[in-house]
Amino acid sequence: MCLGKDAFTITVGTLGGYVSTYDLRYGVVSALYMHHLNWPVLALATCRFKQPNGSFTQNSMVSMGGPQHELCQLNMETGNVDVLFRL
Numbered sequence: 001m002c003l004g005k006d007a008f009t010i011t012v013g014t015l016g017g018y019v020s021t022y023d024l025r026y027g028v029v030s031a032l033y034m035h036h037l038n039w040p041v042l043a044l045a046t047c048r049f050k051q052p053n054g055s056f057t058q059n060s061m062v063s064m065g066g067p068q069h070e071l072c073q074l075n076m077e078t079g080n081v082d083v084l085f086r087l
Contacts, residue, residue, distance in 0.1 A: 002044045013041025019074055033074065035081075040065040 001012045008025045017038045021031040035041070042065045048056045072081050 002046045004046060011044055011046055013044045015040040017041065019044070035072075035074070037066060037070070039070070 001010055003009070004011050004021055009021050009023055009030065011019065011021050013019050017035040017040060019033050019035060019041060020029050022028070023030045050056055074081055
């Protein structure tokens with residue numbers, strides 16, 4: 001679990017491979033994605049990137065429990081895996 005893009009959201013990873021964002025103000029899931037590899041989420045970190053137009057994009061770094069210890073960057077706005085690293 002890690003903090004989301006503001007003080008009102010948290011991002012959670014599960015052993016089933018799901019990554020979800022909860023809105024604490026309303027007690028609802030605002031985003032839910034299943035990772036395409038179906039491996040357990042071992043660690044999460046949220047990072048924000050400033051775009052050239054001045055807006056911010058929230059991405060989550062997800063550490064998967066795969067056989068090659070994969071680390072991927074998941075875009076929480078679209079649910080797409082932007083980058084996949086194998087260590």
